[in-house]
Amino acid sequence: MGNEHYIAITDFCISHNISSKFILELHDYGLIELISMEKTRYIPLQQLPRAEKILRLYSDLEINLEGIAVINHLLDRIEKMQDEIIFLKNKLHLYEE
Template sequence: MEQFNYIAVKDFCFSHGINTQFIIELYEFGLIEVITKENEEYILYEELPNVEKILRLHADLNINLEGIAVISELLDRIEFMHKENISLRNKLRFYE
């Protein structure tokens, strides 16, 4: 039996009460990955936290796609710098 690692866009949109066009716009804007299989679009499970974060930014704070793209890029940079900071601290402790 094949294990699915994705959810249908229409099912995700139905459960969150949004239009499927919004997910397609996120994909076209490059904010998320969407897989097309057998003429149906799917979102990978590992993308779900990112998609839900984007939905909250859009719905709760009324941020447009351009603003979401900027916020996502900045959050990615912060996460990278945080990991780099931890790595550098570990190296410093080694030499102390």
């Protein structure tokens, strides 16, 4: 995978006007994944929406990282349940026909 699949922490922090310490803290809390390449730390691109959502929750709602971790966990569960509802609805539809 080339560098186009990652964004350097420094670039991300500049564009969002935050300190890189905050991103490292998110990583320590297990909220986002980071990877290291040649002494630079990167955020994988697929993690970007998650990282941005965390920033919004942190800055808009002033929720601390523990709270964000709980919210993320519950939102993941809701998403899984919604997928399951769709799956079951489709299954039910199969037997209703």
